[in-house]
Amino acid sequence: MIREEIKKLIEKAVKDLYKKEIEVEIERPAKATYGDYSTNIAMIFKKNPQEIASIIKSDILEKIKVKNGFINFFLSKEYLQKQVDEILKQGEKFGQLNIGKKIKTQVEFISANPTGPLHIGNGRGAFFGDTLANILKKTGYKVTREYYINDAKNSNQIRELGKTALRKGITYLTKNLEFKIKNLEAKLKKISDEGEAGYLLAQNVQKDIKDFIEKRLKIKFDNWISEEDLYKKNKIDKIFNWLKDRDLIYQKAGAWWIKTSEFGDSQDWVIIRTPHQNSLENKGGEPTYLLSDIAYHKDKFDRGFQKIIDIWGADHQGHVSKIKAVAKMLGYKGDLNILISQVVRFKKGKISKRKSQIITLEDLINEVGLDVARFLYLTKSLNTQMEFDLELAKEQSEKNPVFYVQYAHARICSILRKAPSKNYWSRTSIDYSLLNHPSELGLIKQLIRFPEIVEDTAKDYQIQRLPQYAIDLATIFHQFYRDCKVLTKDKNLREARLALILATKIILKNTLNLMGISAPKRM
RNA sequence: GUCCCCGUAGCUCAAUUGGACAGAGCGGCUGACUUCUAAUCAGCAGGUUGUAGAUUCAAGUUCUACCGGGGACACCA
Numbered sequence: 001m002i003r004e005e006i007k008k009l010i011e012k013a014v015k016d017l018y019k020k021e022i023e024v025e026i027e028r029p030a031k032a033t034y035g036d037y038s039t040n041i042a043m044i045f046k047k048n049p050q051e052i053a054s055i056i057k058s059d060i061l062e063k064i065k066v067k068n069g070f071i072n073f074f075l076s077k078e079y080l081q082k083q084v085d086e087i088l089k090q091g092e093k094f095g096q097l098n099i100g101k102k103i104k105t106q107v108e109f110i111s112a113n114p115t116g117p118l119h120i121g122n123g124r125g126a127f128f129g130d131t132l133a134n135i136l137k138k139t140g141y142k143v144t145r146e147y148y149i150n151d152a153k154n155s156n157q158i159r160e161l162g163k164t165a166l167r168k169g170i171t172y173l174t175k176n177l178e179f180k181i182k183n184l185e186a187k188l189k190k191i192s193d194e195g196e197a198g199y200l201l202a203q204n205v206q207k208d209i210k211d212f213i214e215k216r217l218k219i220k221f222d223n224w225i226s227e228e229d230l231y232k233k234n235k236i237d238k239i240f241n242w243l244k245d246r247d248l249i250y251q252k253a254g255a256w257w258i259k260t261s262e263f264g265d266s267q268d269w270v271i272i273r274t275p276h277q278n279s280l281e282n283k284g285g286e287p288t289y290l291l292s293d294i295a296y297h298k299d300k301f302d303r304g305f306q307k308i309i310d311i312w313g314a315d316h317q318g319h320v321s322k323i324k325a326v327a328k329m330l331g332y333k334g335d336l337n338i339l340i341s342q343v344v345r346f347k348k349g350k351i352s353k354r355k356s357q358i359i360t361l362e363d364l365i366n367e368v369g370l371d372v373a374r375f376l377y378l379t380k381s382l383n384t385q386m387e388f389d390l391e392l393a394k395e396q397s398e399k400n401p402v403f404y405v406q407y408a409h410a411r412i413c414s415i416l417r418k419a420p421s422k423n424y425w426s427r428t429s430i431d432y433s434l435l436n437h438p439s440e441l442g443l444i445k446q447l448i449r450f451p452e453i454v455e456d457t458a459k460d461y462q463i464q465r466l467p468q469y470a471i472d473l474a475t476i477f478h479q480f481y482r483d484c485k486v487l488t489k490d491k492n493l494r495e496a497r498l499a500l501i502l503a504t505k506i507i508l509k510n511t512l513n514l515m516g517i518s519a520p521k522r523m
Numbered sequence: 524g525u526c527c528c529c530g531u532a533g534c535u536c537a538a539u540u541g542g543a544c545a546g547a548g549c550g551g552c553u554g555a556c557u558u559c560u561a562a563u564c565a566g567c568a569g570g571u572u573g574u575a576g577a578u579u580c581a582a583g584u585u586c587u588a589c590c591g592g593g594g595a596c597a598c599c600a
Binding site: 025027028029030031034038040043046067068069070113150152155156157253254255256257266269270271272273274285286288289290292293314315316317318319320321340342343345376379380381383384385386387392395396398399400401403404406407408410411414415416417418419452456460462464465468471472475478479481482485486487488501522523 | 559564
């Protein structure tokens with residue numbers, strides 16, 4: 001990557017001049033006129049930028065200029081022209097990095113309760129998680145996508161669902177569930193336990209969720225982990241004993257508490273409730289959600305994931321410090337990231353009254369399509385509270401920037417279809433030095449940013465950078481389209497430009513692929 | 524009351540994690556289709572970044588105090 005090369009040049013210059021080993025940050029200047037890359041190193045270390053600039057020499061650089069204390073670098077034409085060939089040579093692999101070094105990585109996301117269909121809030125974790133997993137894979141991590149199903153028979157939500165199934169309550173009653181309960185009527189008649197009934201119904205709901213995720217959202221999970229399974233496999237008992245043996249839990253007022261306060265959390269928490277007086281069980285009360293989640297995380301750690309990313313909804317925010325403390329307690333040495341996606345809110349007073357109050361993710365997809373939905377979510381930082389109403393989404397879908405990006409791709413395909421000779425892919429015969437127009441060079445500069453975008457995003461998880469890059473690339477391509485006719489009579493120029501748009505097509509498609517958005521050939 | 528997130532153009536959101544003149548889309552207003560796709564391009568208008576201080580070469584970004592919005596503070600999950 002060019003950024004790396006420039007970084008090394010400066011570090012060497014600083015070392016030669018001041019005998020100091022330092023880590024240099026390379027940035028993109030705010031304005032293209034300042035240069036292609038820049039560094040603020042002189043300001044930080046209070047040195048003369050001109051002095052540093054003057055001893056840097058490289059044939060990838062056309063010139064170096066100092067302005068406002070920044071050292072600005074301008075890439076040479078020859079270097080840029082060569083990059084087109086590089087992109088064609090690497091094809092889809094361009095931008096593939098190895099910063100992950102095949103580290104076993106898990107991204108856990110969505111993990112919605114199996115009590116009803118996914119809602120628009122779930123969409124956020126869904127698209128974010130899927131895209132992040134794509135990026136981590138692209139940067140050399142060995143990624144597993146995982147979905148955790150909260151289907152424990154003894155949990156409140158499943159028992160409540162059971163009540164609904166047994167017609168003892170209306171907590172979760174919706175038309176959809178009503179229908180399912182009717183279908184299960186025969187089986188439910190033989191069940192009296194709420195947990196069992198809830199579990200049966202939950203499995204049915206979960207099947208729909210899974211279908212929806214795979215077929216409509218086009219997200220493919222590697223693992224679907226059931227909480228109830230953790231119970232069946234005695235993982236809850238095991239972790240309890242494990243903690244007890246190590247004196248990490250204690251009994252107080254009839255309940256069992258875990259010593260999270262000794263590992264960075266603000267307090268200790270209950271993991272086994274006080275048994276009820278009339279409880280038939282004598283081994284103690286029921287485990288809380290925290291204990292099964294500890295068991296689940298222990299399971300993750302034991303499976304050897306060195307990097308774990310949990311993506312949770314805002315309502316789980318209070319759970320973060322607990323699990324972080326638990327990770328320390330269990331001696332996890334890997335990199336545990338817990339990302340909280342802020343709420344997706346409806347604009348007040350604009351929800352249509354005729355329909356049901358809950359708008360599902362499926363409603364949204366039906367209304368605007370998957371590509372628009374994904375783009376709509378991905379452009380916003382996870383920390384932003386999204387304001388949402390279906391009207392706005394529909395309105396935005398017609399004028400959505402995703403079409404702008406896809407249109408650039410379709411345009412390229414159209415030109416390629418009309419190209420008279422089909423031998424533009426024989427790279428060796430192309431004279432790249434003909435790509436001299438500012439719009440051509442500008443396009444190449446944007447193309448070679450792609451690996452940087454991927455790298456930065458793999459490091460800071462700021463996914464919104466991706467759609468932004470796609471829009472910028474489309475804009476620069478459209479400008480090129482305006483300025484430079486590809487299918488000219490001059491064969492050499494034509495083929496050089498065909499090579500350039502082919503490279504653009506590769507990068508556009510790569511970017512869209514990472515976001516899980518289609519790259520249409522015609523529009 | 525304590526903790527977390529947020530407050531940026533009329534609206535929805537960005538801003539390379541402390542950098543250069545705060546940028547996109549939508550909406551508004553002007554222009555450009557005999558052309559490789561006008562789902563495009565060129566241009567104009569729109570801002571005291573919630574308020575007040577502090578830190579420094581440099582603050583939308585860090586710190587403090589307020590104001591406002593949301594979320595979390597269970598022997599729920």
